[in-house]
Amino acid sequence: MGGLRAVNAIQSKWGRLLKNFKYILTFEGYTGNGGGDGDSDGDADSAGAEVKMTARCLKAACDQGQAVSNLTAEIILHWQKVGWYDLFNDW
Numbered sequence: 001m002g003g004l005r006a007v008n009a010i011q012s013k014w015g016r017l018l019k020n021f022k023y024i025l026t027f028e029g030y031t032g033n034g035g036g037d038g039d040s041d042g043d044a045d046s047a048g049a050e051v052k053m054t055a056r057c058l059k060a061a062c063d064q065g066q067a068v069s070n071l072t073a074e075i076i077l078h079w080q081k082v083g084w085y086d087l088f089n090d091w
Contacts, residue, residue: 023069027076030068
């Protein structure tokens, strides 16, 4: 019985991660570049500014009716930082 619960837990986690990835793709499709400013210098010391900018773009996407559900700027940036975005994108 424990094995079945483990399989169900993995399937559930995979489903949630796949949904997040689809929301990130929707968000990137809306912004055209993943929420970043194409003219930005990309100041590496401004992680807080990056979160704020991504959050503003995410709010605009949501206000325009884009299907981004409960996606947050922190989730998007975390996915990029830990490599999950690339992993799912290459899959």
